[in-house]
Amino acid sequence: xxxxxxxxxxxxxxxxxxxxxxxxxxxxxxxxxxxxxxxxxxxxxxxxxxxxxxxxxxxxxxxxxxxxxxxxxxxxxxxxxxxxxxxxxxxxxxxxxxxxxxxxxxxxxxxxxxxxxxxxxxxxxxxxxxxxxxxxxxxxxxxxxxxxxxxxxxxxxxxxxxxxxxxxxxxxxxxxxxxxxxxxxxxxxxxxxxxxxxxxxxxxxxxxxxxxxxxxxxxxxxxxxxxxxxxxxxxxxxxxxxxxxxxxxxxxxxxxxxxxxxxxxxxxxxxxxxxxxxxxxxxxxxxxxxxxxxxxxxxxx
Amino acid sequence: xxxxxxxxxxxxxxxxxxxxxxxxxxxxxxxxxxxxxxxxxxxxxxxxxxxxxxxxxxxxxxxxxxxxxxxxxxxxxxxxxxxxxxxxxxxxxxxxxxxxxxxxxxxxxxxxxxxxxxxxxxxxxxxxxxxxxxxxxxxxxxxxxxxxxxxxxxxxxxxxxxxxxxxxxxxxxxxxxxxxxxxxxxxxxxxxxxxxxxxxxxxxxxxxxxxxxxxxxxxxxxxxxxxxxxxxxxxxxxxxxxxxxxxxxxxxxxxxxxxxxxxxxxxxxxxxxxxxxxxxxxxxxxxxxxxxxxxxxxxxxxxxxxxxxxxxxxxxxxxxxxxxxxxxxxxxxxxxxxxxxxxxxxxxxxxxxxxxxxxxxxxxxxxxxxxxxxxxxxxxxxxxxxxxxxxxxxxxxxxxxxxxxxxxxxxxxxxxxxxxxxxxxxxxxxxxxxxxxxxxxxxxxxxxxxxxxxxxxxx
Numbered sequence: 001x002x003x004x005x006x007x008x009x010x011x012x013x014x015x016x017x018x019x020x021x022x023x024x025x026x027x028x029x030x031x032x033x034x035x036x037x038x039x040x041x042x043x044x045x046x047x048x049x050x051x052x053x054x055x056x057x058x059x060x061x062x063x064x065x066x067x068x069x070x071x072x073x074x075x076x077x078x079x080x081x082x083x084x085x086x087x088x089x090x091x092x093x094x095x096x097x098x099x100x101x102x103x104x105x106x107x108x109x110x111x112x113x114x115x116x117x118x119x120x121x122x123x124x125x126x127x128x129x130x131x132x133x134x135x136x137x138x139x140x141x142x143x144x145x146x147x148x149x150x151x152x153x154x155x156x157x158x159x160x161x162x163x164x165x166x167x168x169x170x171x172x173x174x175x176x177x178x179x180x181x182x183x184x185x186x187x188x189x190x191x192x193x194x195x196x197x198x199x200x201x202x203x204x205x206x207x208x209x210x211x212x213x214x215x216x217x218x219x220x221x222x223x224x225x226x227x228x229x230x231x232x233x234x235x236x237x238x239x240x241x242x243x244x245x246x247x248x249x250x251x252x253x254x255x256x257x258x259x260x261x262x263x264x265x266x267x268x269x270x271x272x273x274x275x276x277x278x279x280x281x282x283x284x285x286x287x288x289x290x291x292x293x294x295x296x297x298x299x300x301x
Numbered sequence: 302x303x304x305x306x307x308x309x310x311x312x313x314x315x316x317x318x319x320x321x322x323x324x325x326x327x328x329x330x331x332x333x334x335x336x337x338x339x340x341x342x343x344x345x346x347x348x349x350x351x352x353x354x355x356x357x358x359x360x361x362x363x364x365x366x367x368x369x370x371x372x373x374x375x376x377x378x379x380x381x382x383x384x385x386x387x388x389x390x391x392x393x394x395x396x397x398x399x400x401x402x403x404x405x406x407x408x409x410x411x412x413x414x415x416x417x418x419x420x421x422x423x424x425x426x427x428x429x430x431x432x433x434x435x436x437x438x439x440x441x442x443x444x445x446x447x448x449x450x451x452x453x454x455x456x457x458x459x460x461x462x463x464x465x466x467x468x469x470x471x472x473x474x475x476x477x478x479x480x481x482x483x484x485x486x487x488x489x490x491x492x493x494x495x496x497x498x499x500x501x502x503x504x505x506x507x508x509x510x511x512x513x514x515x516x517x518x519x520x521x522x523x524x525x526x527x528x529x530x531x532x533x534x535x536x537x538x539x540x541x542x543x544x545x546x547x548x549x550x551x552x553x554x555x556x557x558x559x560x561x562x563x564x565x566x567x568x569x570x571x572x573x574x575x576x577x578x579x580x581x582x583x584x585x586x587x588x589x590x591x592x593x594x595x596x597x598x599x600x601x602x603x604x605x606x607x608x609x610x611x612x613x614x615x616x617x618x619x620x621x622x623x624x625x626x627x628x629x630x631x632x633x634x635x636x637x638x639x640x641x642x643x644x645x646x647x648x649x650x651x652x653x654x655x656x657x658x659x660x661x662x663x664x665x666x667x668x669x670x671x672x673x674x675x676x677x678x679x680x681x682x683x684x685x686x687x688x689x690x691x692x693x694x695x696x697x698x699x700x701x702x703x704x705x706x707x708x709x710x711x712x713x714x715x716x717x718x719x720x721x722x723x724x725x726x727x728x729x730x731x732x733x734x735x736x737x738x739x740x741x742x743x744x745x746x747x748x749x750x751x752x753x754x755x756x757x758x759x760x
Contacts, residue, residue: 035309058316060511148661148674150718155664257665 010085017084021074028067107282114284117291122171125291126298135292138285142277143293151296156255156272161296164252168241169297175290179283181276184244188269189228195267197224202262208237208249211257320437321510323420324430324561328585337408338417346462349469354684357473367712373645374682374712378652385641389634396630398523400622401532401603403579406520412512413580415463415505416564419456426452430561456506457498464498510565513578524575529606530621534581536570536601537609552596559583559601569601649748651689652680653741655755663758670722671730672702673757677717679741681709688744691719695737696757698724706744721757732760 036045044054081089088094117131125131140149146157153159158166166184167177190198197220203213204221225237232245239247246254255261255270277286351358353371360369368375375382397404406413427433427448439445468490469477480486486494504512513520527533541553553570560568562582567574569583587601608618658674666672681687688708693699702720709715721737723730734756742750 032315033311033313035311056312056314058314060318060515061315062318063515064315144658145660148658148664149676150674150720152661152664152672152674152720154658154661157661 007086010087012085014084014087017078021071021078025068025071028064028071032064111282111284114282114288118284118287122175122287122291122294125288126295128291131288131291132295135288135295138281138289139292142281143289151293156270158254159252160293162252163297164247164250165241165297166239166244166246166254169294171290171294173241174293175286177274178281178286178289178293179276179278182244182272182274184270184272186265186270188267190267193224193228193266198263198267200224201229201266202259205237205248205262205266206259209251318511319566321564321566322430322433322437323564323582324558324586325420325424326562326582326585328588330581331585334408334413334417334580338414341409341411341414342418346466349466349474357475359470360473361470363471373648374650374684376652376680376682378680382641382645385637389637389641392630392634392637394519394523395526396627396634398526399528399531399627399630401579402527402534403520403523403577406513406523406578407580410578412504412517413564413578415501416509418459419505422455422459423452426455453506456502460498460502460506461494462498463501464494464496467497468493510576510578513565514576520575520578528626529610530618530624532603532605532622533573534569534577534579534584534601535604535609536572537599537604538570541570541600552591552600554590554594556590558586558590562586649751650682651687651741651743651749651751652678652682653739653751653753654678654680655739655753657755663760666702666722669725671725671759672720672722675719675721675739675755677719677739677741678714679707679709679717680714681711683749684711686710687746687749689741690744691717692740692742693721693737694740696723696730696735699737699757723757723759725759730759734758 044056046054048054078084079089080091081093083089113134117125117128117134120128120131125135139147139151143151147153147160148157151160163169165173167173167182189201193201200217200221201224202221203217204225207213207218207221225233226235229237232243233239233248234245237248239245246252251257253261254272255265281289348359349357353369356369358369358371362369366377368379394405423433427436436445436448465477465481466474471493472480472490477486477490480490508516536553536559541551543549543551544553544555545551546554559570560566560583562585563569564580564582565576565578567576569577581603584601584603588598591598591600605613605618605621607613607621613621654677656676656678658676661674664672664674677691679689681689686708688706691701691705691707693701700722702722707715707717735758737755737757739753739755740750741753
């Protein structure tokens, strides 16, 4: 009721509710008897369609008690639950309170399922089918929307099943990525390098992972790379997991392998965000997710 | 009623219910009712104990959403069959009511059936109608208290067994019996045994005709299916009046047997009334009296409004049963029954849902392939494990990457992630969506095969 600026409306609603309920009781009392002229008690006196009479068939007494029970129920309800204006009710019930209670119940019920794995090492859990089954369900519910249900990613969403990692593939790095999120930024270089410069840099980058490239542009690009790109991607283009700078010498292309996509990446830059999940998932769930994701890139036995 | 000023009488619009003690009756229709009591109750109380394939033959496993009916396993996706069953029930009600009034109410409705059983118990313990009325009027003494306690004890025991049987359709009844013996039933099982037992005891013991008069919606809307050729229980006024014995009187000897046997406490001689549940107890009662006094049977009988008005013969009256309304109901009913039968016969015990990964639109694999990811929900609705082969078609060179076979246990669902690849030469496959079709077939079981449509996206 806080949306009302005046407490008048609280009283207005409360009074109308209580008066209506009491009026139902008065109506019930007033209508439970009637006065008829003696000897005419067989029919109600109503006539429809010329000759259709209505017998007076009294309802059973217990039926009237049902009406009284509803009246008592509504008064008890209004005393216990919020309903009379801003009065919170004896039990102080709220929707949020109920949600929290049910969440607490669910955590008490299902928490132990997750907790029993919390003490084990990620590398160990990655070999436990029971832990991985739970991890996969968590993944399908929370991660598959972007990383796909087989965890192999999609354009702009990294593949989690290969051995190449933007931010590192150790259990600790994976856990940080899930819990804290990551923000990877490639700044735009279009204005700095110019159109031809961008294209030269792109060809050099393509040559790093063994793709066919124009050798003149590669030579020019190499100089540009040494001036501009090595700060993040390193002198050999191997990247830097500390800032999420990708390795440019492997054959993994987050935003596409074609020349035009690479040119776009260099000229316009890229901003990719992995959202933080520590407020959404409990630590023991994140622990299991970490184990599942970690297991995906481990060599199959 | 109390006198009030002004010559008016005060009248309450509510009254204390007057207990009805129907007199026991024997005859053709009573025998039919007992036959239906036995038929319906043998089915109800016995079928949960039957076994089939090492499980309960009729088991509604609500917890796991599986509904076992002899050889068939229904899943929630089969809700259409429940719908069809309800439509068949409704049309049957229309048909039988159009032909012969409230047949269902009088002979097969659980309210009637359980009331009949409870009345039988009551008669065995407290005696016949007259004895019961005397007992009710008598002051409370040791004998009355003993008889009432015995009656309610027997009723409650029977009602609890009914509640137990009801829950036995949901929890396997043999397990439930062990739980009952060790007092270890779960909270919901306990609740439903007691609730269904209480409903049986309350409705058949205490509420009786009030359920039909004040609560039941079917009782009310069945009147809308009556017409003037509907068979109803009719008092032959012309033959019966004036009532009484002796010269110049009609055949009705005014013995009031028809009123005494009526479970809803009405006098059928006042004509068709909404309380009449069509149980035909008054026909049996009257026929016995007619036999004794030497008049032909059938003073109260099944007849129709038209037959009474137009003095039709029995043959003419029954011929009117084949009127357009009845024929139409019958035609629709048979059409639906046959369609449902054929559909059940041809039902493939396998269900597949294809769920395409929404966000991961399409990915490049290697230099020349495009991959889409799907999740296949494969539901094996047989009770044996199956190996399913998954194929995909719709595009040139489309194929499933990785394992194409998956094993699914009996009566379980399995979620299978599935990568589908297409070999592309860019010029030939432009960006867009392409319809594809998955085909899932059980290996070695011909006919167990399902096709499911989806799309493949190229970008």
